[in-house]
Amino acid sequence: MASISSIAQFLREVQAEAKRVQWPDARQTMVTTSVVLVFVLVTALFLFGVDSTISLLMKWVLK
Numbered sequence: 001m002a003s004i005s006s007i008a009q010f011l012r013e014v015q016a017e018a019k020r021v022q023w024p025d026a027r028q029t030m031v032t033t034s035v036v037l038v039f040v041l042v043t044a045l046f047l048f049g050v051d052s053t054i055s056l057l058m059k060w061v062l063k
Helices: 004-020 026-062
Strands: none
16 A cells, blocks of 8 residues: 555656646637537538438338
């Protein structure tokens, strides 16, 4: 089991590493979020189209 001092050392290292992280600004975050949302929407529409097509084909074959 980890000792109290090793846990404290780990937390100090985590804090030091978090200070070195280069966080994105608000504009970069909005642009990245927008790109992800557009990609998700396009993928969802594509999968909806494929699913609908397969469904129609299955209904036609099983008719």
